[in-house]
Amino acid sequence: MPRPVLSLQDGVLxxxxxxxxxGTTGHVGMCYDASSGATFAxxxxxxxxGSGFSWFxxxxxxxxxxxxxxxxxxxxxxxxxxxxxQTVGSVAQGNVWFSTTYSLRAPPTEDVxxxxxxxxxxxxxxxxxxxxxxxxxxxxxxxxxxxSYPFSYAPWSTPTLVNASITLEPWDIGWWCHGPGNSxxxxxxxxxxxxxxxxxxxxxxxxxxxxxxxxxEVERLMPSVSCWTGPTNDFASFHLDEANLGSEDxxxxxxxxxxxxxxxxxxxxxxxxxxxxxxxxxDPSLSTSxxxxxxxxxxxxxxxxxxx
Numbered sequence: 001m002p003r004p005v006l007s008l009q010d011g012v013l014x015x016x017x018x019x020x021x022x023g024t025t026g027h028v029g030m031c032y033d034a035s036s037g038a039t040f041a042x043x044x045x046x047x048x049x050g051s052g053f054s055w056f057x058x059x060x061x062x063x064x065x066x067x068x069x070x071x072x073x074x075x076x077x078x079x080x081x082x083x084x085x086q087t088v089g090s091v092a093q094g095n096v097w098f099s100t101t102y103s104l105r106a107p108p109t110e111d112v113x114x115x116x117x118x119x120x121x122x123x124x125x126x127x128x129x130x131x132x133x134x135x136x137x138x139x140x141x142x143x144x145x146x147x148s149y150p151f152s153y154a155p156w157s158t159p160t161l162v163n164a165s166i167t168l169e170p171w172d173i174g175w176w177c178h179g180p181g182n183s184x185x186x187x188x189x190x191x192x193x194x195x196x197x198x199x200x201x202x203x204x205x206x207x208x209x210x211x212x213x214x215x216x217e218v219e220r221l222m223p224s225v226s227c228w229t230g231p232t233n234d235f236a237s238f239h240l241d242e243a244n245l246g247s248e249d250x251x252x253x254x255x256x257x258x259x260x261x262x263x264x265x266x267x268x269x270x271x272x273x274x275x276x277x278x279x280x281x282x283d284p285s286l287s288t289s290x291x292x293x294x295x296x297x298x299x300x301x302x303x304x305x306x307x308x
Contacts, residue, residue: 005066005069006030006032007076007077008032008077009077010063010077010078010079011061011062011063011077011078012061012062012066012076012077013030013032013039013059013060013061013062014030014059014060014062014066014068014069015028015029015030015059016057016058016059016060016068016246017056017057018056018057018058018068019054019055019056019057020049020054020056020057021048021049021050021054021056021253022049022050023047023049023050023253024045024047024048024049024050024056025045025046025047025049026043026044026045026046026047026256027043027044028041028042028043028044028057028059029041029042029059030059036264037264037265038262038263038264039061039262039263039266040260040261040262041059041246041247041260041261041262041263042258042259042260042261043057043059043247043249043257043258043259043260044258045249045251045255045256045257045258046256047254047255047256048251048252048253048254048255048256049253050253051252051253051254052252052253053113053250053251053252054250054251054252054253055114055248055249055250056248056249056251057248057249058120058244058246058247058248059246059247060120060244060245060246060247061244061245061246061263061266062242062243062244063077063078063084063242063243063244063268064078064084064085064240064241064242064243065084065085065129065241065242066242067122067129067131067241067242072128072129072130072131073127073128073129075241081270082096082268082270084239084240084241084242084243085127085129085239085240085241086239086240087236087237087238087239087240088123088215088218088219088235088236088237088238088239088240089236089237091211091212091215091240092212092215092216092219092236093212094212094270095210095212095270095271095272095273095275096210096211096212096268096269096270096271097161097208097209097210097211097212097268097269097271097275097280098119098208098209098211098243098266098267098268098269099161099206099207099208099209099265099266099267099269099280099281099282100119100143100206100207100208100245100263100265100266100267100282101205101206101263101264101265101266101282102117102143102144102204102205102207102261102262102263102264103203103204103205103261103262104117104144104203104204104247104259104260104261105259105260105261106144106146106200106203106259107249107257107258107259108257112146112249112250112251112255112257113250113251113252114145114146114147114148114248114249114250114251115144115145115146115247115248115249115250115259116140116142116143116144116145116146116147116247116248117142117143117144117145117201117246117247117261118140118141118142118143118145118245118246118247118248119140119141119143119209119211119243119244119245120138120139120140120141120243120244120245120246120248121138121139121140121141121211121240121242121243121244122136122137122138122240122241122242122244123136123137123138123139123235123238123239123240123241124136124137124238124239124241125230125231125234125237125238125239126239127239129239129241134186134187134230135186135187135188135228135229135230135231136187137187137188137189137190137218137230137235137238138187138188138189138190139189139190139192139214139215139218140189140190140191140192141192141194141209141211141214142191142192142193142194142201143194143201143202143207144194144200144201144202144203144204145193145194145197145200145201146200146250147174147191147193147197147250148197152174152175152176152225153172153173153174153175153191153197154172154173154221155170155171155172155173155196156170156171156172156173156192156217157169157170157171158171158209158210158213158214158217159210159213159275160194160207160208160209160210161206161207161208161209161275161277161280162202162205162206162207163205163206164206164277165277166208166275166276166277166280169194169195170195170196171192171193171194171195171196172192172193172196172197173190173191173192173193173217173221174190174191174193174197175188175189175190175191175221175225176188176189176191176227177189177225177227177228186227186228186229186230187230188222188225188227188228188230190218190221192214194207206265206281208269208275208280210275211268218235219235219236222235243268245263245266247259247261265282266282267282267283
């Protein structure tokens with residue numbers, strides 16, 4: 001599948017059409033507005049191929065390595081204030097938050113079995129990172145979602161910025177393993193869902209999440225995840241390689257659906273002490289993902305058409 005990339009000063013945009021079922025027709029695209037710093041992404045799937053269920057496509061704003069474009073060891077377009085890779089232990093101790101202001105026009109739930117708008121982070125035990133072999137750890141933070149956990153999940157709560165207040169918000173954490181036989185070199189994914197899996201999260205607004213608290217909770221849970229064959233007590237030494245803000249489609253063969261989302265602000269904060277509203281708001285003078293100049297690209301639209 002083509003995965004075109006638009007480089008920003010901090011991060012890249014990628015129209016990532018991974019895992020699209022054969023026979024699928026339609027397209028996914030991304031646009032960047034240099035004057036406002038907003039990113040617009042959309043999908044228009046006229047027919048999903050195959051007969052089973054698939055998670056596929058993830059148009060995204062990528063920070064760190066661009067693993068899904070094959071650049072496993074090159075960390076590009078980073079702000080000097082916060083660079084990757086970093087160890088989990090360093091991030092967990094650093095009181096790192098991310099904030100984003102967004103809106104999602106979700107696909108009709110009768111046409112899909114799942115969707116999300118999420119921050120999707122990847123962690124590996126080695127540098128250069130190895131993703132396809134493993135073991136690696138994925139942590140997804142679902143802001144808007146329609147999901148159900150097929151495996152283990154548990155409730156959790158943490159102070160969260162939601163629009164104009166920082167309050168203790170409910171989340172659900174699901175975890176599941178994947179890889180060869182779900183055993184040898186199995187990889188594990190942790191999914192954090194704002195509001196719990198029985199809700200759809202927040203379809204539009206501003207959300208700020210304490211990434212350090214999320215990783216601390218993953219560290220606590222890791223020893224009890226029986227399907228994980230990686231190091232259960234050494235997650236703190238894993239490396240955070242990339243952070244992706246984007247959306248994923250979950251649908252069955254024969255369906256069709258459309259959706260779009262806009263991210264008007266997206267930023268990462270190193271918070272000294274207790275978080276405050278002003279401390280978690282993105283600087284309005286900065287554009288999406290901290291990118292002030294998109295490498296000469298204005299009004300560029302990236303289209304990735306599946307050729308399965």
